[in-house]
Amino acid sequence: MNALIGQPINRVDGRLKVTGGAKYAAEFDMPGLVHATLVQSTIAAGTIIAIDSRDAEGMPGVLAVITPDNAEKLKLEKAGQEMVTRPLLQDAQIFYNGQPIAVVVADTLDRALAAAAAVKVTYRQGEAVTIMDSVLDQAYRPKHFRNGERSPDSNRGDADAAFDAAAAKVQATYTTPVEHHNPMEPHATVARWDGERLTVWTATQGIAGTQRTLATLFGVPVSSVRVICPFVGGGFGCKGNTWPPATLTAMAAQKVGRPVKLSLTRRQMYSSNGYRPRTVQKLRLAADAQGKLVAMRHDGLTQMSMPSLGEFAEPVGLATEMLYACPNVAVTHRLVAVNQGLPTYMRAPGEASGVFALESAMDELAVALKMDPVELRLRNDTDRDGHAEKPFSSRKLAECYREGAEAFGWSRRNPAPRSMRDGNALIGWGVATATYPANRRPASAAVRLNADGSVHVFSGTQDIGTGTYTVMSQVVADTLGVPLNRVRFLLGDSAYPPAPTSGGSTTVASVSPAVQAACAAVRQKLFGLVLADPETGGGFTAADLSLQNGAVYVPGRRLPLAQVLARAGVESVEAGASSGEAEGKAGYSLHSFGAQFAEVRVDPELGEIRVSRYVGAFDAGRILNAKTGRSQLIGGITYGIGMALLEATETDAETGRYVNANLAEYLVPVHPDVPTIQTIFVAGEDTQVDPLGARGIGELPMVGVAAAIANAVYHATGVRVRDLPIRLEQVLA
Amino acid sequence: MRTPSLTRRGLLGRSAATAGGLAVVPLVARAAPEIPATTAPPNPVRTPEMVDVVLQVNGKRLPLAIEPRVSLLDALREQAGLTGTKKGCDRGSCGACTVHVDGRRVNACLTLAIRCQNKAVTTIEGLAAGDTLHPMQAAFVAHDAFQCGYCTPGQIMSAVALIEEGHAHSDGDIREWMAGNICRCGAYNHIVDAVRDVAGQTDTGRG
Amino acid sequence: MQSFSYLRPADADAAIAAAAQPGKKYIAGGTDLMQLMKDDVERPAQIVDLDALPYTKIEAGPDALRLGALATMSDVAAHPEVARKYPVIAQALLASASPQLRNMATMGGNMLQRTRCGYFRDTGFACNKREPGSGCPAIHGQNRLLAILGGSGHCIATHPSDLAVALVALDTVLELRGANGATRQVALGDFHKLPGDTPHIETVLQPGELITALVVPASAAARRSGYLKVRDRASFEFALVSAAVALDLDGGVIRDARIAMGGVGTKPWRLPAVEGALRGHQAGDVAFAAAAAQAPEGAMPAVQNAFKVKLMQKTLVRALRTVAA
CATH class of the missing domain: 3.30.390.50 (CO dehydrogenase flavoprotein, C-terminal domain)
Known part of the structure; x- marks a missing residue:
């Protein structure tokens, strides 16, 4: 056991990915397949007076133009709060610029796109509010914060009184912009109806959610909808919900009676499946002369769409509640509605934006205290979550800081701003804490042992690039004692046992216990066959048997699987199992931690800022695959570099339309933006989360990156930038 | 390869006990339906501007009937079934569609298919020699130079060209000459490791 | 992208004759035109392919560097004489775009690259350059990337080319060929027009006129x-x-x-x-x-x-x- 878990195993799907053999949603071809595309609004508020599709319909190969006038009526009234029910061509109202208002179907992609451009729309324009900052005074309390499981506010002690009385304090407002996930694979769906049965091949982080949503909206049984998604070309949150394009593809397939494919254009990716909302965050931190926090106040305002599209409240203040020891903490979350689409989760939702503000403010507090910023964090370290009033199941933040500081050479830092140079360049070193909850949700899996010794494992989970195929194959191989190359892990099909959405860094912790349990169940069943057979099992119990390398070992005897199955008259043995929530959920606060160390080089005259060195040290429980695990760390840090220095979706205030909805002017990091990143896994395991002791690491490594970089920029230049992204004009001398 | 499927018999008919205190789920699974030929394929409506062209892709003749506006990328993906070449932005800004035309790396999304007649097109599907991966493909696997895999074919096609161009002198060079290939999963560090590794093996391009 | 017909003339005069009529567009590297067509900003009825034309040579003589209009950015950047005698050109090229785009894009095409202004490239916005008289929301909108010099009340779109900046500094002259074999030379500095109240007119090119070469005088500078x-x-x-x-x-x-x-x-x-x-x-x-x-x-x-x-x-x-x- 445990020969493979933890090892730097190559991805089992690597060969498919490097040969072009991995099939993503848009790549499922089938006879009769035709192409659809969206027509989108060019105003931000109002109603559609008329859609003139005559020219479009007359173009060669055009099969249908679906508008609110002729769209199928969906069962919106049955939809749950978590389902996106607008805009689905059910009415003529416009809530944001870029809203889908029609679908064009044609026999080729180019014809669909050209016909969409020929659709003419007349509107009655309404009053639009497009910029959050102009209506901050209209902020309101979220109605479904954390699915209604808790209040958007929290309060312990008296933060305001303690702040007023404190020796050292900082008070500042931080802002983060609208950002877009921009996975490299644009969302795509292929939908096909066979009578009442619907099959969709779609880019999703949650096949079960897509299955439920489509079944609900089209009024068919869940069992009549099948969702298939073996590969996802990145999601980062924007493929977590079932957004209108997937539903509209199924609607189009019904309309034309053929399988339909709809791939979003890159521009459409900016208006079709959510975004990280803009935030305006007011922070107040106070400490005593020794640097012990005495007051923390975090008031978060985040952008929302018009409420009729749903609700998404970015939980920016949750880390402030639990990260440090502090007796007086107040947190509020409020929403500000504008005529934009519905925001959604984006890699490390809440923490990415909130910890930027918190950890920037901590740096400002360290400056006010004339204290080393690492020391300030260590003085406020705690083994107890003051909000949940529970101990942390495992918290190695101090070790992260120690190991990270050692690797980075932190002790050589001159604390004075503008004091460190390399040639002409200003050098800045900054740190910040990372934290992210260790989530786990119920999951299930099934295992089949075949006569040839191979093992097939099925679970309706997803691999969004995080390595699910590989890591779960390792778990199976170790648990059943079979070589890795005899294991085939199958996922991304709603016909398999259900598993949760791949979001919130849940997949490994949720699915691996189900896989382990299913392996145990199938082994027990297999042993049952051996024991039930008087010839092989006489006098033994299950405790006497073992399974290794495709054979059952009975004392004094090796029974190849084929032989066991043949004697029992079966071709294979199958069993399934499900698993629940984290073992330690009731008694412990479950979180991962990390320490982010950034070095920036700033051109003193031109203001150009580049990250030149990076060290991240993380306490993420047990790492099941050191290779794919490191990939997640460097990936998260790279995403954070983009957040810190490059990314912002720019809105035209007049029209509410995005101006840089592409990959040339919406800047994400390219190769030269990313230095060699040193990553450290602080040793540990957390069996309060799951039996293997693993915690998810998809989001943790991006938390705190923007703050570490902003703090480094302050150290380099003496300029405190509180508004992301940090651009050269903000530090230009 | 045929995808194994769960069977009702295996899971319901013969399902066994509990394990480790966890209930065995009642699994309702049906056999995986193969993609049936339900509808007659609609040949695109033939219009006067459509033309018959023959491309040379991965050493094979590829006859196509296309409109002149069809990009090489869409010709490969939508008509030739060569979906290894990816569409990320369709505007030349991400590099996911990188292929070689007459030995040079280009963005297939900004290339008209009709202009590629009499030119040799190489895609990711044409890189391996049978079952033997190209060294760059093998290095990408060994260094885990990807996560989701969607930008990967473009990164590999770019990396192979980069070495042939002689631009792998240093990590800084590799980064700059790979700048046209965006990886949103952030595998850049590992991609540089893979390219450096192959550049060292082939002993060209590094001075 | 709107549908178009495709023509691949065998020589320049045939190309010029074909392109002189309205609705025709030359395609060389195609890197910008393809984007503009996909964004429905350009809607030509016919594409005239310059691929068969001979203007790909790079000639570094004692008095001048003569760049064929169809020479690619990659080839010019990699030319040893360009790097030695005109380093600003090589550096500007290598700072441009990506290696893939530089393998496609040409000298002449790059002179005609159109602005990256987000309002121009999205038909969901008004734009005087795209639709004369429709207005310029950029002037009071998202203008961080836009021009501070040479603008008018109708347009402040930035010219995007790096190469053109290097070439205009070196007094480059464009060789143009028009109908009936007529040729003329235009200094690059006079080639692009300020937006004024006609921002849709960007250059002095006549209908069908073709850039055939870019001539850069040699100098100590x-x-x-x-x-x-x-x-x-x-x-x-x-x-x-x-x-x-x-x-x-x-x-x-x-x-x-x-x-x-x-x-x-x-x-x-x-x-x-x-x-x-x-x-x-x-x-x-x-x-x-x-x-x-x-x-x-x-x-x-x-x-x-x-x-x-x-x-x-x-x-x-x-x-x-x-x-x-």
Whole structure:
């Protein structure tokens, strides 16, 4: 056991990915397949007076133009709060610029796109509010914060009184912009109806959610909808919900009676499946002369769409509640509605934006205290979550800081701003804490042992690039004692046992216990066959048997699987199992931690800022695959570099339309933006989360990156930038 | 390869006990339906501007009937079934569609298919020699130079060209000459490791 | 993309004859035209492919560098004589776009690259350049990337090319071929038009007229030249501000200076006043700063791009210092 878990195993799907053999949603071809595309609004508020599709319909190969006038009526009234029910061509109202208002179907992609451009729309324009900052005074309390499981506010002690009385304090407002996930694979769906049965091949982080949503909206049984998604070309949150394009593809397939494919254009990716909302965050931190926090106040305002599209409240203040020891903490979350689409989760939702503000403010507090910023964090370290009033199941933040500081050479830092140079360049070193909850949700899996010794494992989970195929194959191989190359892990099909959405860094912790349990169940069943057979099992119990390398070992005897199955008259043995929530959920606060160390080089005259060195040290429980695990760390840090220095979706205030909805002017990091990143896994395991002791690491490594970089920029230049992204004009001398 | 499927018999008919205190789920699974030929394929409506062209892709003749506006990328993906070449932005800004035309790396999304007649097109599907991966493909696997895999074919096609161009002198060079290939999963560090590794093996391009 | 027919003429005169009628567009590298067609900004009825034409040569003679209009950015950047005698050209090219795009894009096409202004490239916005008279929401909108020099009340779109900035500094002349074999030469500095009240008219090209070559005079200044590009991202981004500098030094004294800047103007922005202020002065920070102070003369910054006034001067000083060293 445990020969493979933890090892730097190559991805089992690597060969498919490097040969072009991995099939993503848009790549499922089938006879009769035709192409659809969206027509989108060019105003931000109002109603559609008329859609003139005559020219479009007359173009060669055009099969249908679906508008609110002729769209199928969906069962919106049955939809749950978590389902996106607008805009689905059910009415003529416009809530944001870029809203889908029609679908064009044609026999080729180019014809669909050209016909969409020929659709003419007349509107009655309404009053639009497009910029959050102009209506901050209209902020309101979220109605479904954390699915209604808790209040958007929290309060312990008296933060305001303690702040007023404190020796050292900082008070500042931080802002983060609208950002877009921009996975490299644009969302795509292929939908096909066979009578009442619907099959969709779609880019999703949650096949079960897509299955439920489509079944609900089209009024068919869940069992009549099948969702298939073996590969996802990145999601980062924007493929977590079932957004209108997937539903509209199924609607189009019904309309034309053929399988339909709809791939979003890159521009459409900016208006079709959510975004990280803009935030305006007011922070107040106070400490005593020794640097012990005495007051923390975090008031978060985040952008929302018009409420009729749903609700998404970015939980920016949750880390402030639990990260440090502090007796007086107040947190509020409020929403500000504008005529934009519905925001959604984006890699490390809440923490990415909130910890930027918190950890920037901590740096400002360290400056006010004339204290080393690492020391300030260590003085406020705690083994107890003051909000949940529970101990942390495992918290190695101090070790992260120690190991990270050692690797980075932190002790050589001159604390004075503008004091460190390399040639002409200003050098800045900054740190910040990372934290992210260790989530786990119920999951299930099934295992089949075949006569040839191979093992097939099925679970309706997803691999969004995080390595699910590989890591779960390792778990199976170790648990059943079979070589890795005899294991085939199958996922991304709603016909398999259900598993949760791949979001919130849940997949490994949720699915691996189900896989382990299913392996145990199938082994027990297999042993049952051996024991039930008087010839092989006489006098033994299950405790006497073992399974290794495709054979059952009975004392004094090796029974190849084929032989066991043949004697029992079966071709294979199958069993399934499900698993629940984290073992330690009731008694412990479950979180991962990390320490982010950034070095920036700033051109003193031109203001150009580049990250030149990076060290991240993380306490993420047990790492099941050191290779794919490191990939997640460097990936998260790279995403954070983009957040810190490059990314912002720019809105035209007049029209509410995005101006840089592409990959040339919406800047994400390219190769030269990313230095060699040193990553450290602080040793540990957390069996309060799951039996293997693993915690998810998809989001943790991006938390705190923007703050570490902003703090480094302050150290380099003496300029405190509180508004992301940090651009050269903000530090230009 | 045929995808194994769960069977009702295996899971319901013969399902066994509990394990480790966890209930065995009642699994309702049906056999995986193969993609049936339900509808007659609609040949695109033939219009006067459509033309018959023959491309040379991965050493094979590829006859196509296309409109002149069809990009090489869409010709490969939508008509030739060569979906290894990816569409990320369709505007030349991400590099996911990188292929070689007459030995040079280009963005297939900004290339008209009709202009590629009499030119040799190489895609990711044409890189391996049978079952033997190209060294760059093998290095990408060994260094885990990807996560989701969607930008990967473009990164590999770019990396192979980069070495042939002689631009792998240093990590800084590799980064700059790979700048046209965006990886949103952030595998850049590992991609540089893979390219450096192959550049060292082939002993060209590094001075 | 709208449907179009496709023509691949065998020679220039056939191409020019075909393209002289309305609704025709030449395609060379296609890197910009394809984007514009996909965005429905360009809707040609016919594409005239220049692939069969012979204008791909790069000839570095004693008096001039002659770049065929169909030479690719990659080939010109990699040409040893270009790197040796005209380093600003090679540097500007290597700072442009991506390796893939440079393998496709051509010299002539790059002179005709259209602005990256987000309002121009999205038909969901009004734009005077795209639809004359519809208005310019950029002037009071998202204008961080737009021009501070050469704009009008109708348009402040930045010219995007790095190469054109380098070439205009070196007094490049374009060779044009028109109907009936007529040829003419136009200085690159006169080729692009300021937007004024006709921002949709961007160059002096006549219908069907074809760029056949770009001729760069050899000079001592060209040999001592360089390109500096300032941007948010470390690579693969259009310039926030860029500077093309060529200096002829006599001892430490500036005998001649050629200066142009990118990212700041509605066309590649030559700076004759700065050149004049440098001539005859001792090369050094004092002269550089004094001359650079004149660079933003006439600037009309908008809200978000006002930083370019200062950045432009600092970029120019740095480029001068680098080239003089």
